[in-house]
Amino acid sequence: MDLNKEQLLDMYKKMVTIRAFESKAVELFAAGQIPGFVHLYLGEEAIATGVCASLEKKDYIASTHRGHGHLIAKGGDIKIMMAELFGRTTGYCKGKGGSMHIADVDLGILGANGIVGAGMPLATGAAFTCKYKGNGAVAVAFFGDGASDRATFHESLNLASTWKLPIVFLCENNGWAISNSQENHQNVTDISDRASGYGIPGVSVDGNDVIAVYEAAAAAIDRARKGDGPTLVECKSWRWRGHFEGDPGAYKDPKDQEEWLAKDPIPRLEKNLLKLKYATQAELDDIKAAADAELEAAIKFAESSPVPDPSELFTDVYAD
Amino acid sequence: MKQMTYAEAIRDGMRVAMQNDPNVYLQGEDVAQFGGCFGVTAGLYDEFGPKRVMNTPISEAVIIGSAVGAALTGLRPIAEIMFVDFMGCCMDELFNQAAKLRYMNGGKCQVPMVLRTPCGAGQGAAAQHSQSVESWFTHIPGVKTVMPSTPADAKGLMMAAIKDNNPVMYIEHKQLLTVPGDVPEGEYVVPLGKADIKREGSDITIVAWSWMLQKALAAAEELAKKGINAEVLDPRTLIPLDKDAILKSVAKTGKLLIVHEEVKTSGFGGEIAAMVGEEGFDYLDAPIKRLASPDTPIPFAPVLENAFIPSEEKIIKAVEGFF
The missing domain is CATH 3.40.50.920 (Rossmann fold)
Structure with missing residues (x-):
């Protein structure tokens, strides 16, 4: 592990911020303050955090419908995010995207996407731009186990490997394609096995161990940056919530749920930080408290932001 | 003015745009050395090389999806779908991605790309290689739809489509490819939206x-x-x-x-x-x-x-x- 104190504490801060953001989103949705569909990243915080730790601002990511964590990990501002969830003009998408489409294109995010598996071709195109321009940037396509069954997965991995594009296919295997468990939707246990069909490396790691995620992603990103082509990285994790808020997840076995809750990635990182003496418990508690306070400020910002003027309906359809 | 066929005029529009702007590139099935299924891209590979004229796998979704990603990140792709009938294989990439990304990101990005594809009956190609389905595309806010009928328009509309900062469906008719006509040389733009x-x-x-x-x-x-x-x-x-x-x-x-x-x-x-x-x-x-x-x-x-x-x-x- 080549992570120093500052990097690990930064990861910790990102993870607790995602946790705080998503936990608040649960409450706000239940209270009817967030309209629309909301898909939460609770339990998967280590993945986006571990991956984005190796990305620079010039690098691209394609996010998913479960995209809040990706945006925070890539450097998103939770005030502007919360405003978007509230459908306000100060949000990242001026209130036109909402939770499912929340993204900051200026941070190299090619959109959060409401279509499962649609981000992979977009990231493949962004990686093509990186290679075409020779700018040393790379792209990471986040997608889930469900998306790994789509034709876009095959087409993107095939094209990107044939063209040796600087891209990482980052599968967040959270065990569930909506209500369908992994063993019911595909005949492989390790999705990374599919890499061999494209002649590229594939690796599976514990997605609840941020250091393991970091190491696998860093190696894949480095390989892409060097011009050696794509890697398929599978991070195994668990979706704590239902597919969307409002889905009680009754299809889950409570025993499985309990087991995975015990593998919570945040206390695992805490243990490491304490063992390495990078922080005291009090300092970690302070980071959490700061994240909660930041969240409260974000909600106030969102609540006090203006709703769009109805004339906004007609803008941004076409570029000039 | 120069006499050229409709196919040559399309090619000339692409060629001039590629000469003028290094961010314009072409990808699709068999568009490189083979010159495209109907010969429309013949010679472009020789002129611009493998970096800018690329054969893709038979993978319509990623042909269009990657063009959208490249357009979002600063390039101006021309992506060919060999027959408009194959659009069913990449409709999401057009109608949920190319057409929507600007709007759903609050106008903070744009998708300047041309999707070229031939349509039309008249060749005994039957049910899956002969259709005209332009109203599939006109029904999608965020997409422009272009259908030239003469060689001069074919060139001028191609150059306008490439310059446009939006996804443009450029639908060429197979029966018109050999039709000759006078076409202005060099840069020639027919504005979109002018009958x-x-x-x-x-x-x-x-x-x-x-x-x-x-x-x-x-x-x-x-x-x-x-x-x-x-x-x-x-x-x-x-x-x-x-x-x-x-x-x-x-x-x-x-x-x-x-x-x-x-x-x-x-x-x-x-x-x-x-x-x-x-x-x-x-x-x-x-x-x-x-x-x-x-x-x-x-x-x-x-x-x-x-x-x-x-x-x-x-x-x-x-x-x-x-x-």
């Missing part, structure tokens, strides 16, 4: 595009011999649609026939008819008529295919029905 009166007349307005425009022009010559002076209006781009030009022509003639090759039900002719009904009803002295293909798949046997395609004779008959 062209291809033949002036005073008795009736015929709105037609793509291959049907050529048939309408031929029919108009025959009709002139019978004393009917038809105006033939080519919208050239369906989105944006030059409503003013259509209304102006109908105000002059009082009669409107719309001819298109896509099937009649939910075809774009219905949109034009409704628009004129709403905004130009008082100009009309007869009900609007549509001549289109019947609501069937396209058959193989030449006698059946000919029965499917709106012909010059059918146009003449439809016009005569007004008088």
Whole structure:
């Protein structure tokens, strides 16, 4: 592990911020303050955090419908995010995207996407731009186990490997394609096995161990940056919530749920930080408290932001 | 001016744009050394090399999806889908991605790309290689739809499509590829959203595009011999649609026939008819008529295919029905 104190504490801060953001989103949705569909990243915080730790601002990511964590990990501002969830003009998408489409294109995010598996071709195109321009940037396509069954997965991995594009296919295997468990939707246990069909490396790691995620992603990103082509990285994790808020997840076995809750990635990182003496418990508690306070400020910002003027309906359809 | 075919004019538009802008590149199935299924991209690989003219796998979703990603990140892709009939394999990449990303990101990004694809019957290619489905695309806010009918327009609209900062469906007709015409050399742009009166007349307005425009022009010559002076209006781009030009022509003639090759039900002719009904009803002295293909798949046997395609004779008959 080549992570120093500052990097690990930064990861910790990102993870607790995602946790705080998503936990608040649960409450706000239940209270009817967030309209629309909301898909939460609770339990998967280590993945986006571990991956984005190796990305620079010039690098691209394609996010998913479960995209809040990706945006925070890539450097998103939770005030502007919360405003978007509230459908306000100060949000990242001026209130036109909402939770499912929340993204900051200026941070190299090619959109959060409401279509499962649609981000992979977009990231493949962004990686093509990186290679075409020779700018040393790379792209990471986040997608889930469900998306790994789509034709876009095959087409993107095939094209990107044939063209040796600087891209990482980052599968967040959270065990569930909506209500369908992994063993019911595909005949492989390790999705990374599919890499061999494209002649590229594939690796599976514990997605609840941020250091393991970091190491696998860093190696894949480095390989892409060097011009050696794509890697398929599978991070195994668990979706704590239902597919969307409002889905009680009754299809889950409570025993499985309990087991995975015990593998919570945040206390695992805490243990490491304490063992390495990078922080005291009090300092970690302070980071959490700061994240909660930041969240409260974000909600106030969102609540006090203006709703769009109805004339906004007609803008941004076409570029000039 | 230089004599060239419609196919050569499309190629010339791409070539000049690629010479002028290093961010323009071309990708699609068999577009490189092979020169495209219909030879439209012949020679571009030799001129611009493998970095800018690339064969893709037979993977329509990633052909279009990666073009969207490249367009989002600063390039100006031209992506070819070998037949418009194959658009079913990449519709999400067009209608949920290319068309929506700008809007759903609050206008903070743009998708400047051209999706080139040939349409049309007349070659015995049957149900899956002959269709015209432009109203699939005109129904998607965020996409522009271009359908040239002459070599000069083919070049000028191609150059406009490449310069446009939005996803543009550029639909070329297979039956027009060998049609010759005078084409301006060098940079030549026909603005999107400007109709062209291809033949002036005073008795009736015929709105037609793509291959049907050529048939309408031929029919108009025959009709002139019978004393009917038809105006033939080519919208050239369906989105944006030059409503003013259509209304102006109908105000002059009082009669409107719309001819298109896509099937009649939910075809774009219905949109034009409704628009004129709403905004130009008082100009009309007869009900609007549509001549289109019947609501069937396209058959193989030449006698059946000919029965499917709106012909010059059918146009003449439809016009005569007004008088």
